[in-house]
Amino acid sequence: MAVDKIRVLIVDDIAETRENVRKLLQFESDVEVVGTARTGKEGIQLSQELDPDVILMDINMPDIDGITATENIRQRSPHIQVVILSVQSDQNYMRRAMLAGARDFLTKPPMGDELISAIKRAGEMAHGERDKGAKQQMAVSAGGGAPGMMGGFSPLPQGKIVLVYSPKGGTGCTTIAVNLAIALNNEDTRSVLIDGNLQFGDVAVFVNEQGKNTIVDIAPRVDDLDAEILEDILIKHEASGVRILAAPQRPEMAEKISTDQFIKVLQFMQKMYSYVVVDTSSILTDVILSAIDLSDVIVLVTTQEIPAIKNSRLILDLLKTMGINKDRIIFTMNRFDKRIAITPERISENLKHEVSAVIPLDEKVAITAVNRGVPFMLDNRAQPIGKGLLSLAEVVRARMIALESESEAAAAKR
Numbered sequence: 001m002a003v004d005k006i007r008v009l010i011v012d013d014i015a016e017t018r019e020n021v022r023k024l025l026q027f028e029s030d031v032e033v034v035g036t037a038r039t040g041k042e043g044i045q046l047s048q049e050l051d052p053d054v055i056l057m058d059i060n061m062p063d064i065d066g067i068t069a070t071e072n073i074r075q076r077s078p079h080i081q082v083v084i085l086s087v088q089s090d091q092n093y094m095r096r097a098m099l100a101g102a103r104d105f106l107t108k109p110p111m112g113d114e115l116i117s118a119i120k121r122a123g124e125m126a127h128g129e130r131d132k133g134a135k136q137q138m139a140v141s142a143g144g145g146a147p148g149m150m151g152g153f154s155p156l157p158q159g160k161i162v163l164v165y166s167p168k169g170g171t172g173c174t175t176i177a178v179n180l181a182i183a184l185n186n187e188d189t190r191s192v193l194i195d196g197n198l199q200f201g202d203v204a205v206f207v208n209e210q211g212k213n214t215i216v217d218i219a220p221r222v223d224d225l226d227a228e229i230l231e232d233i234l235i236k237h238e239a240s241g242v243r244i245l246a247a248p249q250r251p252e253m254a255e256k257i258s259t260d261q262f263i264k265v266l267q268f269m270q271k272m273y274s275y276v277v278v279d280t281s282s283i284l285t286d287v288i289l290s291a292i293d294l295s296d297v298i299v300l301v302t303t304q305e306i307p308a309i310k311n312s313r314l315i316l317d318l319l320k321t322m323g324i325n326k327d328r329i330i331f332t333m334n335r336f337d338k339r340i341a342i343t344p345e346r347i348s349e350n351l352k353h354e355v356s357a358v359i360p361l362d363e364k365v366a367i368t369a370v371n372r373g374v375p376f377m378l379d380n381r382a383q384p385i386g387k388g389l390l391s392l393a394e395v396v397r398a399r400m401i402a403l404e405s406e407s408e409a410a411a412a413k414r
């Protein structure tokens with residue numbers, strides 16, 4: 001099948017930037033610049049007329065700024081992917097851009113390969129969205145019902161990304177990610193565990209596998225990954241069979257990993273494993289925001305403490321504005337102590353989001369496990385904390401299957 005070209009619209013008030021970007025793209029055979037606009041308003045209008053796949057959008061422009069324009073365009077045409085190009089590398093701008101629905105954020109002037117890979121990534125996404133729309137159309141003209149798409153032998157045709165996140169440090173993100181990867185791993189569904197806490201990741205410590213390969217060894221090779229390379233680089237945790245990709249050895253090495261590389265690693269892992277479990281840091285880095293976007297479900301961890309609950313409310317709002325469907329969030333309470341009056345039910349009610357899994361507090365088991373480097377899922381499954389974790393794994397499995405059949409049913413119905 002011939003690959004469709006990625007159709008790009010450039011929106012920037014400075015003629016020189018428009019030209020430079022055009023020049024950077026002119027030798028890309030699968031990228032075509034279909035138009036340029038000089039203001040946010042013009043960008044919105046041209047996006048309607050030209051229906052591009054990807055828009056390269058400046059932030060500061062005379063009439064409507066790039067973030068507002070992005071929001072407007074994404075609301076009208078959700079399949080169009082926006083890549084923001086801005087002189088401000090400010091984290092605040094990045095966050096605002098992501099909230100407005102931008103797919104990516106590059107600082108000016110962009111490097112050629114960085115720009116091209118961002119466009120390709122966004123273009124792929126846009127084509128995927130269009131295909132989805134087209135398939136749904138086909139199902140309508142065929143009188144609904146797409147029996148071929150239902151059933152199948154494997155409950156999960158493509159590996160699922162389960163990202164574990166907490167907006168508050170120390171709530172047990174890593175504990176849950178490590179033990180969840182082990183709980184989800186069996187002969188039929190293999191899991192891989194990826195440490196997305198690139199500065200202070202401690203997944204390797206939790207399984208006593210420090211000092212081995214890390215994501216730094218894989219990042220330069222993301223464009224030619226294969227099963228063999230992966231087998232060479234991933235840590236094999238003998239006791240559980242889970243494969244692990246550890247974080248860099250030292251915090252300053254985190255910046256060696258670009259968002260693009262991280263996302264490509266995740267996407268490759270999806271082809272090889274049924275479950276790709278990602279541990280994260282509380283700080284919303286570009287890497288983590290993009291991984292959240294890509295993931296199938298997010299295990300959002302809270303505790304019974306007010307600061308954790310407060311931050312959970314903030315992150316639930318943020319996820320909503322990012323367009324993450326509520327069904328994709330598995331709100332989980334860790335370190336549950338029944339002597340404390342703040343119950344999961346109260347939190348569910350208060351945050352208008354059901355707490356779907358509860359893992360009890362057990363300092364002795366949890367801390368001994370970390371200090372020995374032996375996850376409790378291996379030797380303390382029968383303890384309440386182990387059972388809590390197993391029930392979370394069941395919620396994850398069930399949610400995946402529900403989401404899968406939901407999207408199939410939606411495709412068949414329309």
Ligand SMILES: Nc1ncnc2c1ncn2[C@@H]1O[C@H](COP(=O)(O)OP(=O)(O)O)[C@@H](O)[C@H]1O
Nearest residue numbers: 170171172173174175335360361362363366367
């Ligand atoms: N359910 C639990 N009961 C008791 N202690 C826990 C529980 N879950 C995690 N812990 C402990 O809390 C501490 C922080 O956990 P960790 O997983 O490193 O959190 P995070 O990754 O969110 O910073 C660790 O000492 C861990 O052993």
Ligand SMILES: [Mg+2]
Nearest residue numbers: 173174197280
């Ligand atoms: Mg952690």
